[in-house]
Amino acid sequence: MAKRNTITKQLILDSLKDSKTAVSQEILQKELGESVDRATIYRVLNSFCEDGIVHKILGDDGKFYFTICMNCSEKQHKHNHFHFKCLTCGKIECLPNEVDVKLPAGYQSVTFNGFISGYCSNCSSLSANSF
Known part of the structure; x- marks a missing residue:
């Protein structure tokens, strides 16, 4: 059964595609304003995750962030990479860069969530120039 594409889904998808960074549900809510309620955004984001359209990143602040998938499908998410804040x-x-984590014999990886905090190339070059 094909899933319906609604105006709301398209608004959320367009917002994710236009974003240059992973975004939280709260950020999407601010961008979309009163046109889409919080519960609908949450439901659509989770649906997009299940369909292989976006992937979910657990941030160091305990919030989930969402970004468009590259080379994923409903049956196989490929996200063995680090996320950077x-x-x-x-x-x-x-x-x-993809990460290959060597697990002990008998262990099988299903998901990977590597998260690094630091300074992006733009901000680290700005701070280097200020000294």
């Missing part, structure tokens, strides 16, 4: 500008992004 800039302590200056707050941007959260996926780092491009």
Whole structure:
């Protein structure tokens, strides 16, 4: 059964695609304003995760952030990479390098959530120039 594409889903998807960073539900709520309620955003984001459209990042603040998937499908998410949060500008992004974690014999990885905090290339170059 095909899933219906609604105006609300399209608004949320467009907002995610236009974003240069992973965004939380609260950020999406502020962007979309009164046009979409909080529960609908939550439901649509989770639906997008299940469909392989977006992936969910657990931040160091305990919040979930969402970003568009690259090369994923409903049956297989490929997110064995670190996520990076800039302590200056707050941007959260996926780092491009895939990580291969060697687990002990008998263990099988299902998900990976690596999170690094620091200074992005833009903010670290700005602070280097201020000294």
